[in-house]
Amino acid sequence: MSLSPKLLITGASGFTGKHACHYFSNEGYEVIAVARNITFNNDFQTERCDLTNKEDVKKLVKKVKPRYLLHLAGQNHVGQSWTDPISSIETNVMSTLHLMEALRHENPYCKVIVVGSALQFDPNQISTLMHPYSLSKTLQVVIAQSWEVLYNMPITIAKPTNLIGPGFSNGVCSIFAKRIVNMEMNKGEKIIQVNNLDAERDFLDVRDAVKAYELILTKGSSGETYDISSGKSYSLREVINSLKSLTTIDFKINSSVNNSKEEKVKNNPVKTLNLGWKPTIPLERSLEDSLNFYRRNNG
DSSP, X not given: OOOSOEEEEESTTSHXXXXXXXXXXXXXXXXXXXXSSOOSOSSSEEEEOOTTOHHHHHHHHHHHOOSEEXXXXXXXXXXXXXXXXXXXXXXXXXXXHHHHHHHHHHOTTOEEEEEOOTTOOOTTOGGGOOOXXXXXXXXXXXXXXXXXXXXXXXXXXXXXXXXXXXXXXXXHHHHHHHHHHHHHTTOSOSEEXXXXXXXXXXXXXXXXXXXXXXXXXXXXXXXXXXXXXXXOOEEHHHHHHHHHTTOSOOOEEEEEEOSOOOOOOOOOTHHHHHTTOOOOOOHHHHHHHHHHHHHHSOO
């Protein structure tokens, strides 16, 4: 019988999920990787589960009885949320509700991280709501926080900024990297289209974020929200220039908006830093690793 702590990771086949499974496995956890479609080659114990199906979730939690849960699964594409808002809300909110309820009945002492988003909005200021994705992630977090209060369950919220690095991702840096690799392979025009080159973002390597999740799981306090960010902002112009320095391809940049500043997303990682975490991977390495990933996986 394994003495390693059982860690259930939802969304295991996603961008962050794959990194989390490998990291926690290497750290000695007994990882149970959960997704609708598993893409691992039997590196971990895997479970297929539709998290929007209440009975499937109950069976999963009863079978695994995890010590920890890292809830990463969800619909994380803003554009898709506009097209199908009900699906986004169902995926992000109901999956969380089913998980919390299943744990309440089967394993109420399981320590949980529900991963929210820096794009959440303040429900007391409804005019700040920008898209259905923000609504779905805000409702997801409110559900998790409510179950912590109502049923005294050990639930924490992690609120990461824009995660980047190697792997398939819907993030803007990944989109840029894939586009450049396509150019290197003579696929398509040598142009990158950007809405606003001066838009600034806080980018954090996904591998640094996963390390923060472990500290929150082991040292974080129930009911707290932990922001996770690099503390530095970069414009998309700076990101593209960094990518340009990592390729021999010369390409044009088209921008539809110039010199337009955006309100920065507020993310203060002081609570996470106080747990002993700090980001270690610089932007340039994250971008280079992303380029190299697509160079190996572009076919």
